[in-house]
Amino acid sequence: xxxxxxxxxxxxxxxxxxxSQLMELHSENPFKxxxxxxxxxxxxxxxxxxxxxxxxxxxVIDGLGKSISAKVWELLQKGSxxxxxxLLGNTPEGIVEMLGIKGIGPKKILTIWxxxxxxxxxxxxxxxxxxxxxxxxxxxxxxxxxxxxxxxxQMAGHGxxxxxxxxxxxxxxxxxxxxxxxxxxxxxxxxxxxxxxxGLEVVDELVFVAGLAxxxxxxxxxxxxxxxxxxxxxxGFLIAMSPFGLxxxxxxAPADDFYRQLFIHTGNEAHVExxxxxxxxxxxxxxxxxxxxxxxDYITPELREALGEIEQAAAHQLPVLITDEDLRGSLHNHSxxxxxxxxxEEMALYCRDTLKLEYLGLCDHSRSxxxxxxxxEQRVYAQHQEIDALNARLAPFxxxxxxxxxxxxxxxxxxxxxxxxHFDFVVASVHxxxxxxxxxxxxxxxxxxxxxxxxxxxxxxxxxLLSRKGYPIDYTKVIDACAANGVxxxxxxxxxxxxxxxxxxRYALEKGVLLSVNPDAHRIEGFHDMQxxxxxxxxxxxxxxxxxxxxxxTDIEQHFSNKKAGILNFAR
Numbered sequence: 001x002x003x004x005x006x007x008x009x010x011x012x013x014x015x016x017x018x019x020s021q022l023m024e025l026h027s028e029n030p031f032k033x034x035x036x037x038x039x040x041x042x043x044x045x046x047x048x049x050x051x052x053x054x055x056x057x058x059x060v061i062d063g064l065g066k067s068i069s070a071k072v073w074e075l076l077q078k079g080s081x082x083x084x085x086x087l088l089g090n091t092p093e094g095i096v097e098m099l100g101i102k103g104i105g106p107k108k109i110l111t112i113w114x115x116x117x118x119x120x121x122x123x124x125x126x127x128x129x130x131x132x133x134x135x136x137x138x139x140x141x142x143x144x145x146x147x148x149x150x151x152x153x154q155m156a157g158h159g160x161x162x163x164x165x166x167x168x169x170x171x172x173x174x175x176x177x178x179x180x181x182x183x184x185x186x187x188x189x190x191x192x193x194x195x196x197x198x199g200l201e202v203v204d205e206l207v208f209v210a211g212l213a214x215x216x217x218x219x220x221x222x223x224x225x226x227x228x229x230x231x232x233x234x235x236g237f238l239i240a241m242s243p244f245g246l247x248x249x250x251x252x253a254p255a256d257d258f259y260r261q262l263f264i265h266t267g268n269e270a271h272v273e274x275x276x277x278x279x280x281x282x283x284x285x286x287x288x289x290x291x292x293x294x295x296x297d298y299i300t301p302e303l304r305e306a307l308g309e310i311e312q313a314a315a316h317q318l319p320v321l322i323t324d325e326d327l328r329g330s331l332h333n334h335s336x337x338x339x340x341x342x343x344x345e346e347m348a349l350y351c352r353d354t355l356k357l358e359y360l361g362l363c364d365h366s367r368s369x370x371x372x373x374x375x376x377e378q379r380v381y382a383q384h385q386e387i388d389a390l391n392a393r394l395a396p397f398x399x400x401x402x403x404x405x406x407x408x409x410x411x412x413x414x415x416x417x418x419x420x421x422h423f424d425f426v427v428a429s430v431h432x433x434x435x436x437x438x439x440x441x442x443x444x445x446x447x448x449x450x451x452x453x454x455x456x457x458x459x460x461x462x463x464x465l466l467s468r469k470g471y472p473i474d475y476t477k478v479i480d481a482c483a484a485n486g487v488x489x490x491x492x493x494x495x496x497x498x499x500x501x502x503x504x505x506r507y508a509l510e511k512g513v514l515l516s517v518n519p520d521a522h523r524i525e526g527f528h529d530m531q532x533x534x535x536x537x538x539x540x541x542x543x544x545x546x547x548x549x550x551x552x553x554t555d556i557e558q559h560f561s562n563k564k565a566g567i568l569n570f571a572r
Contacts, residue, residue, distance in 0.1 A: 007051045007075070007076060008049070008051070009043050009044060009046055009049060009050060009051075010044060012043050012050065012051075012072060012075060012076075013040045013041070013043045013044035014040075015040075015075060015081065015084065016036055016037075016039055016040035016043065016068070016071070016072070017037065017040040018084065018096075018099065019036050019040075019071070019081060019083065019084045019087070020033050020034075020036040020037035020040060021099050021105075021106050022084065022087040022088065022091060022096075022099075022106075023036065023087065024105075024106035024107070025087075025091065025095070025099075025106040025109060025110055025113075026087060026090065026091075027110075035065070035067075035068060036068060036071075038063050039063050039064050039065075039068045039072075041063075042061070042062060042063035042064070043061075043063075043064075043072075046061070050072070051076055055069060055070070055073045058072055058073055071083065092113075092119040092120070093120070094119045094120025094121060094122075094123070094468075095109060095113050095119060095120075097120065097121055098112070098120075098121060098124065101121070101124075101147065101150050101151065101154075102150055103143065103146050103147060103150060104143075104147060107138065108138055108139065108143075111136050111137060111138060111139070112124060112127075112133075112136070115136055115137070115371065116132060116133075116136055116371045117369075117370070117371035117431075117432070118371075120467070120468055121151055121154070121467055122464035122466070122467025122468035122496075123464065123467075123468065124147065124151065125148065125151045125152075125464070125467060125496065126464055126494075126496050126497075128144050128145075128147055128148040128151070129148070129494070129496065129522075130334075130339060130522040131144070131339075131341050131522060131523060132339050132371075132372065132522075133147065135339070135373075152165070159204050159245060159246075159247070160202050160203070160204050160466055161202070161203055161204070161244075161246050162201065162202060162465055162466065162495050162496065163196065163199065163200065163201050163202065163203060163495060163532065163535070164495035164529075164532055165495075166196060166203050166206060166246060169206065169242055169244070169246065170192055170196060170206060172227075173206070173208065173227070173228070173248065174190065174192060174208070176225075176227045177190055177208060177210070177225075177250075178190055180224075180225050181210060181212065181218065189210060189211030189212075189255060189258045190208065190209070190210045190211075191208070191209055191262050192206065192207070192208055193207040193208065193209045193251075193262055193265040193266045194206065194207030194249075194265060194266065195207075197266050197301045198266065198267070198268075198301050198302055198304055198305065198539070199301070199302045199535040199536065199538065199539050200539075201465060201495075201498045201502075201532075201536060202465055202466060203246075204246075204247065205246065205247040205248070205249055206242075206246060206247070206248050206249070207237075207249045207250075207251070207265050208248070208249070208250045208251070209250075209251045209253060209258065209261050209262045209265055210250065210251070210252050210253065210258075211253050211254070211255040211256075211257070211258025211259075211261070211262075212252055212253070212254070212255055213254075213255055215252040215253060215254055216252075218252055219238065219252050222238055222250075228240040228241075228242065228248060230248075230250060234249070236251060237249040237250060237251050238250040238251075238252070251265060256283045257282070257283060259282075259284045259285065259286055259287050259289070259290065260281065260282045260283065260284050260290065262287065263275075263276075263284075263287050263290050264276075266301050266304060267301070267304030267305075267306075268304060268305055268306055270306035271299075271304045271305065271306040271309070271310065272304075274306065274310050275290065275291065275294050275296065275310065276290075276294075277294075278293070278294040278295060278296075279291070279293040279294035280293060291313065295314065296310065296313035296314055297313040297314075297316055297318050298313075299313050299318065300321060300538070302321070302535065302538045302539045303318070303321075303538075303539065303541070305539070307506070308506075319541045319542075319543050320543055320544075321537075321538040321541070321542065321543065322517075322534060322537055322538060322542045322543055322544045322546075322547055322550060323534065323544075324530070324531055324534050326544035326547070326550045327357070327517065327530060327534070327547075327549055327550055328357060328358045328359070328549060328550055328551060328552055328553065328556075329351070329357050329358050329359035329360065329361065329549045329551075329553070329556065330351055330355070330357060330359075330360055330361065330518070330519060330521065330527055330530065330549060331361030331363070331400070331402065331425070331427075331456070331516055331518050331548065331549050332361060332363045332402070332404065332427050332456070332458065332490065332492075332516075332518035332519070332520050332521075333347055333360060333361065333362055333363060333518075333519065333520070333521040333522075333526070333527075334362075334363065334364050334365065334372075334404075334520070334521065334522045335347055335362060335364055337364045337373075337375060337379065337383050338364035338365040338369070338372050338373045338374055338375060339365060339369075339372035339373055339522060340364070340521075340522045340523065341522060341523035341524075342523055342524050344362060344383075344386060344387065344390060344399065345390055346524060347360060347362070347521070347524060348360050348390060348394055348397065348399050349394075350524040350527065351397075351527065352394065352397045354524075355527060358396075358397065358398065358552065358553040359397065359398040359399070359400060359553050359556065360397075360398075360399050360400070361399075361400045361402045361424075361425065361518075361549075362383075362387065362399055362400065362401065362402055363402040363403055363404040363427045364383070364403065364404065365404055365406075366403055366404060366405040366406050366413075366414050366415060367406075367414055367415070368406035368408065368414040368431075368432070369404075369406055369431060374406075375403070377415070377419055380403070380415075380419060380422070383401075384401050384422065387399050387401050396553070398553055398557075400424040400425060400556075400560070401422070401423050401424045401425075402423055402424060402425045402426065402427060402455075403415070403420075403423050403426055403427070404427045404428075404429050404458060405420070405426050405427070405428050405429070406429065406430070406431055406432070407428050407429060407430045407444060407445070407448040409432075409433050409444065410444070410447065411443065411444040411445070411446070411447025411448050412447065412448070412451070413426070413428055413448060413451055413453070413454070417453065420451075420453035421453065421564070423453070424560050425455035425456065425560050425563070426453050426454055426455050426456070427455065427456045427457075427458040427490065427518075428448045428449070428451065428454045428456070428457055428458060429457075429458030429459055429462075430444070430445070430459075430462050430471070431462075434462050434468075434471045435471070436471060437472065438472040438473060438474060439474075441471045441472060441473050442473045442474045442477055442478060445457065445460065445473060445478050445481070446477065446478065446481045449478070449481045449482055449485050449487050450481065450485055452566065453564075454485070454487055455487065455488060455560065455563055456487065456488040456489070456490050456516055456518070456548070457478075457482060457487055457488070457489050457490060458490045458492065458518070458520075459490060459492040459497050459499040459500075459520070460473065460478065460489060460490070460499060460500050461473060461499050461500075461501070462499070463497060463499050463501075464496050464497065465495075465496055465497070465498065467496075470499065470501075475504050475507070476507070479504065479507055479508045479511055479513060480511065482508070482511075482513045483508075483511040483512055483513050485568065486563055486567075486568030487513075488513070488514045488515065488516050488548050489508055489513055489514075489515055489516070490515070490516050490518045491505075491515050491516065491517050491518065491533045491536060491537055491542075492518055492520050492533070493517050493518060493519045493520070493529045493530045493531075493532050493533025493534075494519065494520050494526075494529050494532075495529060495532045497520070498532060498533065498536045500515070501536075502536040502537070502539040502540040503540070504540070505536075505537065505539070505540020505541060505542055506540055506541050509540070509541060509542065509543075509546055514546060514547065514548045515537065515540075515542055515546060515547055515548070516547065516548035516549050517530050517533035517534055517537055517547060517549060518530075518533070518549070519533070
């Protein structure tokens with residue numbers, strides 16, 4: 001095979017650098033690791049190309065020697081190095097990707113992989129949010145925050161942002177634009193529109209619509225708006241890029257056309273076309289007037305996806321969507337007993353005194369989650385004693401004894417029935433072996449759902465938005481199994497998860513399955529993630545009566561009691 005004379009020195013150096021990192025990751029001979037790393041550095045700095053050199057010529061280059069020159073020769077001849085391919089074959093793809101993160105070398109990645117059980121960047125980012133890295137050897141709060149920032153920068157490089165990441169920018173831009181427009185407009189109309197206003201979990205742009213008395217005059221002076229540089233136009237929009245790489249589109253409309261433009265630039269195309277076909281072109285004094293003119297009940301922005309909401313509005317059958325104020329408690333939360341930051345008492349008091357909730361569902365990790373300090377049977381007993389003491393002191397506020405029990409490969413839970421029966425409720429979740437095919441993954445979940453002690457199916461697909469796809473499941477079969485076994489499905493409200501996906505909420509609700517907006521909080525600040533779960537719940541048509549943690553304390557106690565007794569159909 002002819003030598004690959006097109007391979008640049010930087011490519012060769014990069015390949016050797018990866019080889020040295022993987023060798024260190026797999027604890028190979030330190031001397032060999034240093035030699036390969038040194039060779040990578042030397043090749044990168046050479047003033048001439050080495051791709052056309054013979055093996056003999058390579059071997060006399062400073063820093064290569066006989067062994068490494070043979071590896072370089074193999075790379076130039078075959079396009080790969082056998083030793084490197086073997087190491088790659090024994091390393092999860094996500095771990096290899098982590099080697100590109102600035103600030104963490106192979107030693108730290110080995111800890112992340114082997115001690116924390118994290119195998120990709122998405123899981124690493126989630127662990128940073130859970131504060132899990134600071135507990136590992138060689139890490140601290142500063143390192144954890146630096147890693148988190150690097151990962152967020154990588155996410156931004158793809159032009160997509162989580163709803164929760166975009167939220168602070170939306171608030172600041174709305175404030176800045178309102179202030180600036182108010183200089184020339186006594187009462188400017190301004191609103192966020194687009195995918196963000198519809199509450200989509202991931203956005204690739206922010207759309208603002210302004211209604212002005214003199215839009216052309218304002219457009220001419222837009223260069224004086226200093227928080228952003230609007231330096232382009234596109235289909236009637238002014239375009240800017242945020243410092244973080246999120247595209248901003250601003251539409252300046254005449255004041256009397258504001259609500260029509262806001263409507264047009266909020267709903268998806270099919271929804272907008274269907275409504276305007278009957279509503280006409282206005283002018284309109286509100287969005288409510290647009291729907292009224294079309295013979296429809298008002299449809300809230302979250303539902304404007306052309307998924308049957310127009311037919312519901314015509315028949316006066318739109319759901320009364322859940323709100324933040326409907327929640328009465330918080331389920332699926334972690335404390336210092338496993339990988340949480342705050343104690344059970346601190347979590348409970350925050351729920352009671354700050355959030356004004358009636359109950360807390362504690363769900364620390366189970367024994368299989370060794371990386372998260374999961375509870376063995378003895379620690380479960382000790383934790384329950386602490387909860388009993390707190391309940392006696394904090395009454396009428398109630399702490400429910402829950403557990404996030406790992407679903408094992410065969411679908412069984414990782415405690416025996418003798419242990420499971422002592423919990424008030426059980427959240428069953430998958431945390432390992434996420435590479436099953438759809439048939440096996442579905443069968444695994446269904447077996448867990450059929451366990452009589454499973455109360456809630458936690459984050460059903462295990463997805464991490466923008467970083468890890470959920471494992472493939474047959475949603476219909478899984479939801480049907482939950483309906484048949486009286487199992488609640490979680491809407492994991494962590495903005496990285498938002499799992500169950502809102503696109504499947506309607507089917508679950510039609511089957512009579514209850515949903516539960518669970519923050520999966522690992523610190524008191526995590527309780528506030530429930531707002532994101534509520535948002536996607538609203539997109540899915542969720543009503544308070546269909547949400548488990550909107551039940552009163554009395555009703556949820558009855559629900560847990562009925563489930564343990566095998567009574568599956570419980571209605572408030």
